[in-house]
Amino acid sequence: MKNYIILFFVFICSVSGFSQSAHKLLRTGDIAYDSDNYQAAEEQYRKSLEEGNSDKGAYNLGNSIYQQKRFDEAVRHYTTAAETAKDNSIKSQAYHNLGNALYAKQDFEESVNAYKNALRLDPKDKETKFNLGQAQRQLQIQQQQQQQQQNSDSKEGEEEPDDQQEQQEGEEQQDQQPQQQQQPVGDDQKEQDQQPQPKDLSKEEAEQLLEIMDEEERKVQEKVKKKQSKPSKSSKDW
Numbered sequence: 001m002k003n004y005i006i007l008f009f010v011f012i013c014s015v016s017g018f019s020q021s022a023h024k025l026l027r028t029g030d031i032a033y034d035s036d037n038y039q040a041a042e043e044q045y046r047k048s049l050e051e052g053n054s055d056k057g058a059y060n061l062g063n064s065i066y067q068q069k070r071f072d073e074a075v076r077h078y079t080t081a082a083e084t085a086k087d088n089s090i091k092s093q094a095y096h097n098l099g100n101a102l103y104a105k106q107d108f109e110e111s112v113n114a115y116k117n118a119l120r121l122d123p124k125d126k127e128t129k130f131n132l133g134q135a136q137r138q139l140q141i142q143q144q145q146q147q148q149q150q151n152s153d154s155k156e157g158e159e160e161p162d163d164q165q166e167q168q169e170g171e172e173q174q175d176q177q178p179q180q181q182q183q184p185v186g187d188d189q190k191e192q193d194q195q196p197q198p199k200d201l202s203k204e205e206a207e208q209l210l211e212i213m214d215e216e217e218r219k220v221q222e223k224v225k226k227k228q229s230k231p232s233k234s235s236k237d238w
Contacts (some may be wrong), residue, residue, distance in 0.1 A: 004047060008096070009158060009190060009196050018156075021051050022047075022049075022051035022052045022054065022057070025044050025045075025047045025048035025051065026044070026045065026048045026054070026056060026057060026060070028044045029042075029043075029044030029045045029048060029060060030060070031061070032044060033063065033064055033067075035065075037066075038064045038067040039064075039068065041060070041064040041154070041227045042065060042068070044091035045057055045058070045060050045061040045191075049061065052092040053084075055081055055084060055085040055086065055087060055090050055091075056090065058077055058080045058081040058084070059077075059078070059081040059090055059094050059097075060065055060096075061077050062074050062077030062078040062080075062094070062097060062101075063097065065077060066078075066097065066100070066101055066104075069104075071101045071102075071104045071105050072105070073229065074097075074101040075098060075101045075102060075105070075129070078094050078097050078098035078101060079094075079098060081094035081160040082094035082095045082098055082114075082117070088121050089122070091121055091123035092118045092122040092125065092128075093118075095114050095117040095118035095121065096114070096115065096116070096118040096125070096128050096131070099112075099114035099115040099118065099128075099131060099132075099135065099178065100178045101112045102114055103131070103135055103138070103178045104143070105135075106138075108135050108138045108142055109139055111135040111139075112135045112136055112139060112217065115131050115132035115135060115212065116132065116210060117127050118187070119132065119210065120210065124147060130176040130178075132213065134178055135178070136213070136217060139217075198229045
């Protein structure tokens, strides 16, 4: 989880249609969120959005819903925040958390895409790089399991898949959880416990990194297709 909160200044007057009342509700939601009272935070964020649309409000609402494990709904709010945010920092975090919510739903393919979008906006984010690697790994495991199931269904009289191997793969999925980035984007809170940032990647290095990731993913897809194209052996004698 990110250990810092992005600083936003509160203007005395309304900014871009976002009223003082909406700012106050947003801050109240942040306080409830920091106290792990996610339901109360959700209520305040919803009221804030009723006062005026806000990138921060949509993003924070997604966080409070994610913490309540309503991942389908969280996906919708993160998607809205990612698509409408004008601030690249919020947009990147929204894509990151969208990847987390999709990962929790075991939609690893879309999770990979969300993390890639986050990295395009912030190539130096170590958490997103780690999560992308985890999602790609789980996608490969998922595809292999689906292929094994298809092969098993097409073969009569053959032994069932090794239960111990399936259990081990399931444990690996549970152990490898994505790193979280669910801190609310506050209105007037100072940055807390900010960690040293990794060295910035140049635009060329970032593009090269994404190309490598895309190539690795393509290789996985080709392996799966090759396995699917092989004829299955029948256990019957004709």
